[in-house]
Amino acid sequence: MALRAVGEEVDPGCPLGICEGTGWVVDEEGDATRCECAERQIRVSAGRRVGRGIPKRYRGVSFDRQPICDLDPSLLRGVRHYVRELAKNLDKGRGLWIHGDVGTGKTSLAMLVARAAGEVGRSVAVYSVPQLLAELRGSFNPDSDASYDVLYEQLTSVDLLVLDDLGAEKQTEWVLEQLYRLVNERWQDGRAILATSNSPDPHRDVTLATLREQIERLRSARISDLSAAELERLVSRLERAAGELGSVMVTGRTDPVTQLRQAVGSRTVSRLIEICDEPVMIFGPDLRIANAGF
CATH class of the missing domain: 1.10.287 (Helix Hairpins)
Structure with a gap:
């Protein structure tokens, strides 16, 4: 699942309430400078070129709709708090890490945050990690729509990068290096990451x-x-x-940090923790199976 930035419905006026939508600020001496919203709009436009957009299944996601409304409200406090302070969090490069069982709504929560970021005029790129790596590999193909450097620049410049299913990818030296490079550059530039990861299958x-x-x-x-x-x-x-x-099963189930280190490497997890802090834990039954009546 590779997605582009959300944010199609950006207010034609200045989202910062500064330039009235002109993109310029004129001082008392008549000198004009670019408004900060113009740079933000450039990032939104760049983000639109990444991926395909939020899938239809997730376009109406909200705290009041399934599967999110089926979760224990106490599990959602961290996500609600992050969304309430979304603009401030993105300005400071604060991210979010959601970890838990398969089928508990982690991807839905990630899409909810991505949608909220787009609604306030921020650029967002959303990828499943295996698909992201496939696109990076494909960018070396001469027939690719975008070169590796162009794709990488888009991934590092958007306001929020969502990495869904982090740790699900097959581990190779190339994979570990790509993930580290991407997370490290966003960490250095103070740009937010939202990551989701799965706990080991209890079965x-x-x-x-x-x-x-x-x-x-x-x-x-x-x-x-x-x-x-x-x-x-x-x-x-x-x-x-x-x-x-x-x-390994016991360690991974009780310690998501150790589990993710084994999957993507200590360097990457160290920087991810500094961006996202401790993971928001979402545990429970597989809601897809439960809603199907099994």
Whole structure:
């Protein structure tokens, strides 16, 4: 899901109440200077060239509509506070990190914030991280609509960059470097990031239990092709792997910072924390499945 900036319905007058929509400010001596709103409009226009726009599913998102209204109000306090102070937060480069279970409305909340930013005349680019990386790779293609440098400039210059599903991408050295470079430059320039990330799937507990069950069956089986020593070594390896899997699952579930460090690297998370502060935690059942009646 790659999206462009929102903000199509910008007030034709000056959003700052300074230049009455002319884009210029004239002082007492008759000298004219560009109004700050003109620079903001340039960023909004640049943001419009990034991606495809907010999907139809999310265009009417609000705190009063599903799935957000189905969430525990106490879970939404951090997001509500961020939206109330949105202009101030963006001016200071303050972002937001939303972490939690799959299907709990994290993307809807991110779209709500993006929409609110567009409504006050700010430029916004919204991407799922896997799609963002795909577009960055594609920008090296000679037939690409935008070069890597042009796309990167757009991503670093918008007022708010939304990174949905951070940590879902396949980890490679190139991926880690691209994410670090992008987050680091926005951190240096004082520009906000809104990130969403998923906690580990709790159903992997079932996988872990099944793995342990298979280990026990293997331990009691008679396998003619393996010596007792070879079989014992195999079982030991499986037990060690299961133990490591269980450890990672527990760590990731209780500590989203540690989980994200494992996914995108310590340098990137360090700067993201400084931009966004501690994550807003959204836990609960998968609302898509619940609303489908399963």
